[in-house]
Every structure is written in structure tokens, then in C-alpha cells.
Amino acid sequence: MIRLAFDAYERRKVKRQNSPATLTHEPAREGGPAHVRSTTPVIEVSHLEKTYGKVHAVNDVSFDIRGGEVFSFLGPNGAGKSTTVEILEGLRDRTGGEVRVLGLDPWTHFDQVKARIGVIPQDFHFFPKLTPREAIRLYARLFNAKVDPDELLARVELTDKADDYYDTLSGGQHQKVGVALSLVNDPEVCFLDEPTTGLDPRARRSIWAVIRRLRGEGRAVLLTTHYLEEAQQLSDRIGILNFGQVIAMGSPSAIISKFGRPERIRIVGDPLIAARLKPLGLSMTQADGEVEVELHSKNDALPILQTVSMSGLQWESFSTVNDSLEDVFIRMVGHLEEGTSTAPMRGEVAA
């Protein structure tokens, strides 16, 4: 019954795809180009389940991604990120739930789906004795795509290495080959599974530029990463996975806002300052000559500054502190790993 309902849904979806896509123009973000975002989801995941024997690798995961959107999965090792991505790529079958990529079930319509997606797998490797130019030509022949290797190599800034064997390239250049190959078939959806792992900061930022360009071209990008800064920089939305479950989903700022601690004033100075601030009744932490005082509102800052100033105690600096995505991530994942109840640290927030 469920299957019939879903098939009917899929048929409606195919009709929708045949009609002009619904697009919205969005302003540039993080200095990137203005881009076109589709309002129609290109990836739809509903109550996805995957088990390996007794191990529940993916447990009731639901989300969707639209064209022109970068969606990042974060999570510790073994959280189920790669398994989820591989199910979406059609490489693994699911145990339960429903998955649609470009309106198709990637497992049963593997050939159709892979013709329209681009993938950089985790820990990308390629044939050591092929050059990037030869690799692109091979993919172009296999996909029956008309591609100018030079143009594609220029897009990933690999022109000067076009005729070098893959095994002579650096880690960052390897990943760029992966990106170039994933674009040969002009994909609508790009799966980038830890594309910057192990790269130096310069190479990482070079890959970031490519990802921003993909987003700007209206492609949907599903990114998994260990780097919180990367997710914060690139993502429109983030899903945090732990033990196979989504424990938070939303835009980076919304997640920080919902799950982060309040804004704080950090004072570096005499250790006695903390004692002088106690009568204000604000939450405080003290460590290594620093006092952090939580602000319920911006107005709380003034009495703090006045108290410190009038105390006559020595101070070196005042600064305001906000939680980063990394702070939030560590707090959320740390709580769960310690076995604390998941309830207070779980939820979806508006983007």
C-alpha cells in the first residue's frame, strides 16, 4: 500500500520535473556569487533506516535538499554520514524508509540516477598511471558527454597538471581531479564525501571555491565533512548526525542560536574579579585567569563593565564571546556520547 502511494507520488514528481522548475533567486552568501535555488527538492529522504546485523547505522533519518543548496552532514566517525550518502548514490540498499534522488529511487534506478549525479567519494583515489586529461576523456566517453577537458581542468585550477600522472599529484590536486570527474556529466546533484580531509589549508580553500561555484550554478551539493568551520562557511543547512540519528538540522546560525550558549563577556584580569561580579546574579565560569559571564540581554553588559571598573582590580581585556558551530557540535555530540538524555539537545530549527 505504501509502495503504491509512493509510486503515485513518484509519477507526480516526474510530471513536475518535466514542467519548468520552480526557481528562486537568492542573494550572494559569504562573498560567493548570487545563485539560483530550486524550490523543488532534488533529494528527498523519509524515515531512512539501514542496519548491518544488529548495528543500526542509520535510524529514522529524514531531510530534503533543493537545487542550489549546500547541505552538510556533520557527525563523529561512525555516525552514519557515509552510509546515508552511499544509499543516496545508489551504492547501498536501504533497510527501510524512502529515498528519492531527482525523483527516482537510486537503488532501483541506479543507471538513471548516476547519469545525473556527480560523486567524490570519501578518500578519493584514481588510477595512478592516468593523467587528469585522460581521466576526463575516459569519463566523457563513458557518459557520452561532450566535454572540453581543458575547460574542465581550468574550472578546478588544474590546467598545469593536465598531463601529469595521477600518482605524481598532491592530495589537493587528487581531490580536484575527483571534482573535475564528478562534473563531466554536468550533474544536477553533487555528493562530496569529506572532499577536503587531509588537505592543507590552501588546497582546502581551493576546493571551497569550487563548491561555492557549484552552488552558484544551481546544483544541489550534499557535503559531509569533519571540519566544522568548513560546514559553517559553505552550508545553507546542516544536519548533525550521531549514532545514525539526526540530532539537529537547520542553518548554521539557527543551530548555533538554538543550541549554543548565550552571548558572554570574557574578562581577562585579576582572579578576584569573579567574586566582585557575583552579586549581579549572572551565570559565570572562571578558568585560567579568565571570567566568562553570560548575558541575558545586551543591557547586562553595562553593570558588568561598571563593576569591574569600580573594583579597582587589574584587568587586561574585555571581549564578547559567541558559540561557534564547533562549540555547539562538541556540546551536542559530547552529551550524547556520555549517555545523557538526547531530548534537550535535539531538534530541527528554521533555516
Added chain:
Amino acid sequence: MNLGRALAYFPTFARICFRSRLGVFMTLIFPGMLILVFGAIFTNTGSTRVPLSVENLDHNSPLSQQFLAGLNATGVVSVSLVSPTVGNLSDYVTHNSLVAGLVIPQGFGATLTNRSPVRLLLFTNPSSAVAAGEVQGAVQGVANGMDLRIAGGSPLVTYVDLNAGGHIFTVIDYLVPGLIGFSVLVSPMMQMVNLSSTWKREKLFRELSLTPLSRGEWLFATLLWYVVLALVSTVLLTGLGTLLFGAHVTLTPLALPFLIVGPVLFVSIGLLAGTVSKTPEVAGMIGNVITFPMMFLSGTFYPVSMFPSWLVPVAHALPLYYLIDGLNASLLFGNVSTALTDLVIVTILAAAFAFAATQAFTWREERGRVLPRRSVTHDGARGPAAI
């Protein structure tokens, strides 16, 4: 299966293999080297003469000279005289690692002329038992002939040495089909074992699976490459054997099916071994365990008929035996019935191993059979900032 796509992938696979120096070496250079080495050793055999050191203490006697001439005429031994001053010939043979030494005693000619018995001393080196046996046979044969002549008799039983089929087959003739079989075995086996396990570890099959290329198309292109290699190495080895060493090998259409089914068989075995192995190291070990006994026990370098009787059934249990036997039947003897029998056996084995390999070889998760899940420790070891 899309043939066009398989053929589109073929040049890339050929390039990958060709740029792997090991592949080129094992396929073309190594068999070429072997035929050059063995050809140089066995050219004009079995006329390779065993050196025989002779201490002739009756050197003025015509009969002793006749005896030595008779030995040289056997074609089995090559007589070299040693001075009587060397002392004990037994020690001389041992110290100089000679195969055999013969002492013709003083008065040899005079004693025979008187029709009295005479005793020759033959010292053989136990470490060269086969060659020493040949020397013993030659000395005995010449002695018997001389006995008969002195007695005034003539041999009643004689024989004519003819080669079966009207051809004179030498060792090099048998080596050419053997080495063709060797190259059909070694290159696909060694490369496929290595390739299938390494590509699995490096996730290169996964990479290919995300292109339109199917598993069947990949396998077809791979087989095609090894068939081409088998044809090239057949032409190369036959050419070298014929032109340099005068091998009597005739390329016939009957050999062609063996050069197609053979690579299918050994690609399948190699793919199966590489696929079921957990690591390339284990795969390499399994590949060696399969390849080396087969290489030496299937008649590649020595005819199986020369094996001890207990080893013959072992040879008959090895797939390469039927390939080489079939190549011998088609390239040397033109024996159609033997070739067809061998071809049927090789084809059945190839089909069975190809089926097993395609069952084991997957490049995405199959229903009811999951791909191994990524190891958490592996992820953690690689990630620079596991959070």
C-alpha cells in the same frame, strides 16, 4: 551490455596495464627472456654432449684410439684427455666437479688383441646422476661394439631412430607452446589478483561503478585485453623460437580458441582470488600459491611424461596442463581430437571459474549481501581532526 562502452573503456585499461611495468614485463619480456635462455641452452638438443675426461694409459695403441673415436661418435659424450700425471682420476673428477672420468689401462690394445678380458675404470659423479647415466650407456655401447668386432661378429638386432609424425621435435619445439601457456597463465593471474584486490582497497571499482560502465562491460574489456596479449605473446614467442632457434611450430587456427578461453580461465581465477581476499597481501600470497605449482607442474618447461608417476595425476588436476597439452596438439602435432578434448576441458573450467568470479565480484551492495561497512577505526586513523 553496451559493447561501445566496453570498447571505449578498453584503451584506458590497456594504458593502465601497459604503464604498469610489471604487467609488460610478465607478459612480453619475461616469456621472451625465457625462450632466449632456454633456446640458447637447448638448441640442437638432444645432442648436448656430456663431457667425459679420459686418462688414456695406452695412448699408443690403435684400439684405444678406436675406442675413443667410438665414444665421440655416439654423440652423447665429448671426450677430453687428461694427463696421466693428474694422479688418482677419482679424486680429479671430484675436485674438478666433472661428470665422469674414464681410465683406459696400460696394455688395453695388446690385451684385446690377445682376446683377453680388459677392465676399464669409469668414475661418475653422484651429483650428476642423469648425465652420468648417459655416459655409462655410451661407454657400455662402445665396449659391446668393440667386443663384437674383435670376436668377428656383426649385430643381428638393429634399429632405425625415426621421429613420430615425420618431424624432428627438439626441446625448443616443446618450449614454445609451454611458454605460450606460461604467458597466458602468468600475466592475467598475477595482474588480476593484484588489480582486483588493490582496486577494491583503493575503491576504484566503486569509482567506476558510478559511471555508466557496467560490471559486465568492465569484465569484457579486461578479457579482451588479455586475449590481445595472449595473441601478441604467441606471435612473439613463436617468432623468436622459429627465427632464432629453428623451432618447428606451426600457427594454426586450432590454437586460436585456446588463446581466447585460456585468458578467460586465468582472468577468472585471478579475479576470484583477488575478490575473496581481504587484503592485497593475502591476494598476492594466494596468487603465488596457485600460479607457481601450476607453472612448474603443467608441462611448461618439462614434458609431463618425464614426471615421476605419482606426480602425473597432480599435473592432470591443473588447468594449465590442458591448455599446454592443447597448444602442443594444435601447434606441434596437428592432433585435432586431442586439441578438441583439451579445449572442452579448458572451456568447462573457464565457464565454471568465470561464473564463480562474477558471483563473488561486486561493485555495489547486492540485495541480501551487504558490502562491508566502513571501519570506524579506519576513518579515525585517516581523519586529521576527528571530532
